[in-house]
Amino acid sequence: MAKYAVICASNQNRSMEAHHVLNFRTNIKTSKKGFNVKSYGTGSMVRLPGPSIDKPNIYPFGTPYEKVYQELKSQDQQLYTQNGLLSMLDRNRKTKEAPQRWHESRELFDVIITCEERCFDSVVEDLSNRGQNLNESTHVINVEIKDNHEDALLGGRAILQLAQMIESSNDIDADMDGIIEEFTLRNPGFPILHTVAYF
Known part of the structure; x- marks a missing residue:
């Protein structure tokens, strides 16, 4: 199973809705717990x-x-x-207990999903500034979600669908372009940005 980070500005609304949905998504047939996920904010406060x-x-x-x-x-x-x-x-x-700031985390993730373009830019810049010494790749994907309760609910469902599509792949590096293309066709209301970055 891939390890996910979901990120918005304050780790309160959009990233927490996605964290909640991914965390508590259980499969009744296999009694499998939710995704391996953590959430963060990129703001200063x-x-x-x-x-x-x-x-x-x-x-x-x-x-x-x-x-x-x-x-x-x-x-x-x-x-x-x-x-x-x-x-x-x-x-x-x-x-979870409290909002966490992305820039203070030193965990590695296979997939990082941001909820706003400036958060995407902040994460990509931060990874670049860290020096990429570990040479571990990560997919940084932005799913643009407006910061209100209704859009956060819809965005959380969209991120769940994206994570399910990623989980069904045997090689996410090879399949990611196709996954994003299919996700975009299914969810035209959520514009996507994607890049590969390194820890």
């Missing part, structure tokens, strides 16, 4: 909507989802229930 556009809630990476959930709930439960933040954080805290 975690940014969440606040009471107004110019007052976002900002947290350092590593702040537990549980802590953010309780803080926002005590600040304005009605607002953060209405805008979906509390249900998003509830999902997150059931998936």
Whole structure:
């Protein structure tokens, strides 16, 4: 099984929806657990909507989802229930402890799926800056997903489909172009970028 990273800006919405879907995808017939997946953000801080556009809630990476959930709930439960933040954080805290920053991780992955072009650029640049000393290749794929709850749900399903297609390949290096072509035909609403990078 390939090892996956899913990445957005704050490791809160899009990457966590994909992480949740991939993590808990079980096959009843084989009782096989979900995919081997971790999730990250590429931002400098975690940014969440606040009471107004110019007052976002900002947290350092590593702040537990549980802590953010309780803080926002005590600040304005009605607002953060209405805008979906509390249900998003509830999902997150059931998936893993806290948001992680990509640039601080030193794990290797076979496939890295980003959810936004600037996150894709940030990951590719970071891998290049690391010096590629291990000479281990990875496929970096961007599935462009708007940062809202509805699109994150659809994007999570699309990423699950992409991962299933990758898993059905015996040679992802040889088959990746064909997999991406087929995925794009099936999911015209999700533009794709792809490159091979090295750890």
